[in-house]
Amino acid sequence: MKVATANQMRSIDKYCIENIGIPGIVLMENAALKVVENIDKYDSFTIVAGTGNNGGDGLAIARHLIVKNKKANIYLIGTPEKMSKDCKINYNILLNMNVKINTINQGEDLKSLKESVSTKQVTVDSIFGTGLSGEVRGIYSDVISIINKYSSYTVSVDIPSGLECDTGKVLGISVKADKTVTFQLNKKGFLNPESKKYTGKVKVESIGIPNFVVEKFI
Ligand SMILES: NC(=O)C1=CN([C@@H]2O[C@H](COP(=O)(O)OP(=O)(O)OC[C@H]3O[C@@H](n4cnc5c(N)ncnc54)[C@H](O)[C@@H]3O)[C@@H](O)[C@H]2O)[C@H](O)CC1
Numbered sequence: 001m002k003v004a005t006a007n008q009m010r011s012i013d014k015y016c017i018e019n020i021g022i023p024g025i026v027l028m029e030n031a032a033l034k035v036v037e038n039i040d041k042y043d044s045f046t047i048v049a050g051t052g053n054n055g056g057d058g059l060a061i062a063r064h065l066i067v068k069n070k071k072a073n074i075y076l077i078g079t080p081e082k083m084s085k086d087c088k089i090n091y092n093i094l095l096n097m098n099v100k101i102n103t104i105n106q107g108e109d110l111k112s113l114k115e116s117v118s119t120k121q122v123t124v125d126s127i128f129g130t131g132l133s134g135e136v137r138g139i140y141s142d143v144i145s146i147i148n149k150y151s152s153y154t155v156s157v158d159i160p161s162g163l164e165c166d167t168g169k170v171l172g173i174s175v176k177a178d179k180t181v182t183f184q185l186n187k188k189g190f191l192n193p194e195s196k197k198y199t200g201k202v203k204v205e206s207i208g209i210p211n212f213v214v215e216k217f218i
């Protein structure tokens with residue numbers, strides 16, 4: 001099975017968008033729908049989103065769950081100003097749908113997150129993906145601790161947040177997922193036996209990237 005590094009995934013993404021003309025938001029929507037396919041047998045969710053494209057995936061997942069009349073509590077770590085372009089698109093769609101988005105800035109907000117993670121069936125981890133760089137600290141570390149302590153079933157989007165894509169090493173702290181839905185290709189870090197504690201079962205899902213593009217970079 002082919003495996004990819006973070007840089008290879010970024011190059012594949014870039015080529016799709018710039019040379020083939022598949023907009024990033026289309027890849028993000030495909031990614032979100034594949035995660036929803038893997039979790040839609042459940043009824044209640046806590047979605048924890050960062051401000052990069054991994055977070056954007058999570059916000060799109062939340063939208064599809066809401067449209068399916070599932071109970072979905074959304075928690076955003078970071079400010080809308082920091083959002084990537086495609087994350088912001090999905091954020092604005094939810095605002096236009098009058099969906100409540102809880103922001104986690106300080107300790108007080110963590111109580112609400114703990115309550116949701118403890119009572120909903122599934123926690124969706126869409127904090128960091130291939131863009132994680134450097135140690136996870138502060139509020140991000142607090143959030144991951146809460147997920148690991150109180151979530152009964154955790155699904156990580158693309159990569160458990162806190163796990164380094166290329167090595168499978170934990171950068172300070174990582175989500176311990178029951179399942180990881182990773183996009184298009186398995187990740188090099190998942191070959192590290194130590195990563196199994198954090199990825200749980202790995203499901204590789206195509207997100208509509210043509211094979212010839214993958215073969216160009218892998
Ligand atoms: N072709 C594909 O595979 C697709 C993947 N998608 C998703 O996009 C992410 C990668 O998105 P990116 O914006 O590059 O990065 P992340 O969202 O993973 O995180 C970046 C985000 O986090 C901040 N950050 C990074 N390190 C730290 C840290 N140590 N502490 C705090 N904050 C940190 C950074 O500033 C950014 O804000 C990929 O994993 C997939 O989920 C696309 O959606 C579809 C195509």
Ligand SMILES: [K+]
Pocket residue numbers: 054125126127128129156157158159160161
């Ligand atoms: K993640």
